[in-house]
Amino acid sequence: MSGKTLTRVDLTEAVFREVGLSRNESAQLVESVLQHISDALVEGDTVKISSFGTFTVRDKSARVGRNPKTGEEVPIEPRRVVTFRPSQLMKERVAAGNRGRTD
Amino acid sequence: MIRSELIQRIAEENPHLYQRDVERIVNTVFEEIINALAEGNRVELRGFGAFSVKKRDARIGRNPRTGETVAVEEKYVPFFKAGKLLRDRLNGLED
Numbered sequence: 001m002s003g004k005t006l007t008r009v010d011l012t013e014a015v016f017r018e019v020g021l022s023r024n025e026s027a028q029l030v031e032s033v034l035q036h037i038s039d040a041l042v043e044g045d046t047v048k049i050s051s052f053g054t055f056t057v058r059d060k061s062a063r064v065g066r067n068p069k070t071g072e073e074v075p076i077e078p079r080r081v082v083t084f085r086p087s088q089l090m091k092e093r094v095a096a097g098n099r100g101r102t103d
Numbered sequence: 104m105i106r107s108e109l110i111q112r113i114a115e116e117n118p119h120l121y122q123r124d125v126e127r128i129v130n131t132v133f134e135e136i137i138n139a140l141a142e143g144n145r146v147e148l149r150g151f152g153a154f155s156v157k158k159r160d161a162r163i164g165r166n167p168r169t170g171e172t173v174a175v176e177e178k179y180v181p182f183f184k185a186g187k188l189l190r191d192r193l194n195g196l197e198d
Binding site: 003004005006007008010011014015018019021026029030032033034036037038040041042045046047048049050051052053055057079080081082083084086089090091093094095096097098099101 | 104105106109112113116117120124125127128129131132133134135136137139140141142143144145146147148149150151152156158178179180181182183185189190192193194
């Protein structure tokens with residue numbers, strides 16, 4: 001496996017190749033997609049993208065954590081976290097593409 | 104929010120684009136992420152989050168209905184971790 005890391009640049013390039021827009025505008029649209037998903041989540045909305053997956057906001061209650069290095073107890077405040085549940089299609093494609101990997 | 108609403112919101116902000124082009128743009132973004140993961144790559148989108156592939160070891164599972172044991176092969180699953188900016192925004196820590 002190549003183990004590359006893709007970034008906004010790669011998504012921008014894909015959009016640029018797919019649609020006849022400038023690279024600059026392609027970059028803005030990629031950003032806009034991420035921004036709208038983030039904004040919806042911040043509003044507490046679930047974001048459900050068919051054949052991709054579902055982003056959900058969950059409330060975590062306060063708990064006592066522990067610094068794994070020092071063993072010291074630290075309070076963890078209640079907070080909101082995002083969870084992502086991949087679609088069946090994404091799970092199948094990722095499983096198929098990585099089957100038999102040797103690492 | 105679902106895919107069509109996301110497309111709608113972006114289309115409204117970009118009245119100079121055809122709706123079908125906005126659809127292609129949005130679909131391309133998600134398609135590229137899946138392709139990258141299927142090839143064993145990571146996708147890192149600073150501020151938003153990172154998609155990666157995690158290995159699940161082979162295990163002996165159990166059919167919850169019959170109690171029968173079944174061998175489950177090792178497999179690779181998609182994983183998402185929210186970025187710091189998004190985590191902060193969710194908790195009211197605006198920039």
